[in-house]
Amino acid sequence: MDTTTASASEAPAPAAGGQPILQVRDLGVTYGSGKDAVHAVGNLTFDVAAGEFVCIVGPSGCGKTTLLKALAGLITPTRGEAAISGKRVTGPRPDLALVFQDYTRSLMPWLSVRKNVTFPLEAKRLPKAEQHERAQAALDEVGLTGFEDKYPWQLSGGMQQRVAIARAVAYQPSVLLMDEPFAAVDAQVRADLEDLVLRVQRDTDVTVLLVTHDIDESVYLGRRVIALSHRPTTVRRSFDVPLPYPRNQLTTRADPAFIDLRTEVLRMIQEERLAHAGTSGDVVEGAERPQGT
Amino acid sequence: MIAFAKRARLFALELIVPVALLVLWWFASKDSTSPYFPPLSESWQEFKNVYIWDGFRDDVLAVSLKHFIVGFVVGVSVGFAVGLLIGLSDRARRNLAPLTEFFRATPIVALIPAALIMVGPGMTLEAGLIALGTNWSVMLNTADGVRGVDPVMIDSARAYGLSRSQQIRKIIIPAAMPQVLAGVQVAVALGIAVMVVANMFVSTEGIGYRVVEAQVNFDPKGSWAGIFMIALIGLVITVIYNTIHNRLLAWHRGWRGTAGTN
Numbered sequence: 001m002d003t004t005t006a007s008a009s010e011a012p013a014p015a016a017g018g019q020p021i022l023q024v025r026d027l028g029v030t031y032g033s034g035k036d037a038v039h040a041v042g043n044l045t046f047d048v049a050a051g052e053f054v055c056i057v058g059p060s061g062c063g064k065t066t067l068l069k070a071l072a073g074l075i076t077p078t079r080g081e082a083a084i085s086g087k088r089v090t091g092p093r094p095d096l097a098l099v100f101q102d103y104t105r106s107l108m109p110w111l112s113v114r115k116n117v118t119f120p121l122e123a124k125r126l127p128k129a130e131q132h133e134r135a136q137a138a139l140d141e142v143g144l145t146g147f148e149d150k151y152p153w154q155l156s157g158g159m160q161q162r163v164a165i166a167r168a169v170a171y172q173p174s175v176l177l178m179d180e181p182f183a184a185v186d187a188q189v190r191a192d193l194e195d196l197v198l199r200v201q202r203d204t205d206v207t208v209l210l211v212t213h214d215i216d217e218s219v220y221l222g223r224r225v226i227a228l229s230h231r232p233t234t235v236r237r238s239f240d241v242p243l244p245y246p247r248n249q250l251t252t253r254a255d256p257a258f259i260d261l262r263t264e265v266l267r268m269i270q271e272e273r274l275a276h277a278g279t280s281g282d283v284v285e286g287a288e289r290p291q292g293t
Numbered sequence: 294m295i296a297f298a299k300r301a302r303l304f305a306l307e308l309i310v311p312v313a314l315l316v317l318w319w320f321a322s323k324d325s326t327s328p329y330f331p332p333l334s335e336s337w338q339e340f341k342n343v344y345i346w347d348g349f350r351d352d353v354l355a356v357s358l359k360h361f362i363v364g365f366v367v368g369v370s371v372g373f374a375v376g377l378l379i380g381l382s383d384r385a386r387r388n389l390a391p392l393t394e395f396f397r398a399t400p401i402v403a404l405i406p407a408a409l410i411m412v413g414p415g416m417t418l419e420a421g422l423i424a425l426g427t428n429w430s431v432m433l434n435t436a437d438g439v440r441g442v443d444p445v446m447i448d449s450a451r452a453y454g455l456s457r458s459q460q461i462r463k464i465i466i467p468a469a470m471p472q473v474l475a476g477v478q479v480a481v482a483l484g485i486a487v488m489v490v491a492n493m494f495v496s497t498e499g500i501g502y503r504v505v506e507a508q509v510n511f512d513p514k515g516s517w518a519g520i521f522m523i524a525l526i527g528l529v530i531t532v533i534y535n536t537i538h539n540r541l542l543a544w545h546r547g548w549r550g551t552a553g554t555n
Binding site for chain 1: 443448452453454459464467468544545547551
């Protein structure tokens with residue numbers, strides 16, 4: 001292993017040097033037991049500062065979705081712990097929102113766009129007026145003004161993911177987790193949504209932890225990129241992204257610093273893949289799907 | 294406009310066949326002297342005499358439909374509640390499986406003789422049989438629908454802090470509703486059948502009894518008149534069901550139409 005590999009005990013520090021809002025310590029998730037055990041997440045330790053935008057990349061099947069589910073309190077880690085604002089994650093919590101990859105499965109097809117955004121607020125028992133206000137503000141923010149009374153399935157894929165983002169924004173979390181949120185849309189829409197998330201992050205100052213398999217995207221969006229190793233997953237390395245905000249699809253992506261960094265991250269991921277070629281890794285993608293959660 | 298014209302044409306086509314058959318029947322039977330095959334005009338006259346409106350009030354409303362509604366409401370409610378439980382709990386499903394499999398495989402009308410001995414004739418028996426007849430399809434469909442709810446949908450609800458009971462009320466039940474209603478649709482048809490058969494065998498009133506009575510008295514016109522009444526009841530109940538179905542599941546048709554295209 002090279003010297004840049006973070007050891008489990010020393011957490012990659014936030015670039016901004018601010019107070020960590022999200023702390024992950026020796027987190028591990030194992031599905032099943034004995035001979036059939038799948039170590040979806042081996043041993044992860046990292047911090048994310050308040051207001052930071054951090055992207056997580058890693059070889060396929062390295063347990064990224066499992067990690068987000070553990071952070072969101074949807075599954076209980078087998079080892080270690082995660083804490084938000086100093087409080088240990090033991091279940092879903094009101095200061096955290098999660099945007100899933102597949103909007104067709106996370107939006108409710110029987111609810112209008114507006115209702116899809118308000119149902120978590122309804123569950124929180126917020127006053128009707130405030131629900132409405134927050135939903136409208138969030139839908140305006142993501143550019144869906146005028147589509148409030150449509151059903152999600154009447155909208156394009158990109159617009160549906162905007163609904164999912166609006167739902168998260170209206171929830172007003174302090175931490176926003178996103179699981180490959182743009183993997184299901186085409187390139188142009190993807191670029192628009194990337195810029196949308198950057199704008200939302202700037203406007204609301206929410207802390208974003210975004211998982212992606214697209215290395216260019218991770219460098220384009222993040223203040224930091226955390227690269228994960230193959231199973232059993234550990235933090236391979238944390239890269240600071242030396243690019244100023246606001247980012248721009250044309251100039252940022254043409255910046256030599258952008259190209260250098262994405263090449264460096266890509267090289268590392270490829271090394272990681274080659275080092276494990278032919279081992280169990282790439283075929284166990286399915287183990288990330290929910291089972292007994 | 295094109296869609297409207299197309300729908301109007303389909304609707305006309307749907308009407309043409311039954312209307313044509315009736316017209317054919319009317320003229321083919323016009324001069325019939327066979328006692329088994331009376332002219333349609335005479336059967337129709339008999340229908341008007343018997344069922345508009347005294348027979349409708351005394352046999353249909355006061356007996357058959359009342360039993361149907363009571364039995365149907367009880368059957369669908371119990372089926373839905375138990376189906377929900379089975380769908381949510383593996384343990385409930387395992388424990389109830391032998392029972393549900395047994396009853397599902399048993400035609401409800403086969404229980405009529407035994408039930409008659411145990412309960413005796415009357416409203417309790419007939420409504421009870423209808424409840425038993427409608428219960429299983431709703432229960433099994435509900436259980437399937439509940440188990441089939443996308444785990445990602447439930448995960449998003451959980452992530453957004455919905456309690457278990459909120460998840461059930463706001464996510465699981467609406468998501469399972471298309472399958473629940475598929476079960477109700479089967480229950481409507483079964484319920485009407487059980488209503489008629491129960492009338493026929495264990496009753497001295499009601500629409501099914503009138504048909505049998507006419508047959509025993511060698512009165513084919515009366516039989517036909519009763520059959521018209523049964524067909525009308527079935528038609529009206531189906532139209533009511535479809536209206537409710539379309540209202541509740543307006544989203545489902547559109548959603549299914551777009552699923553997988555974007």
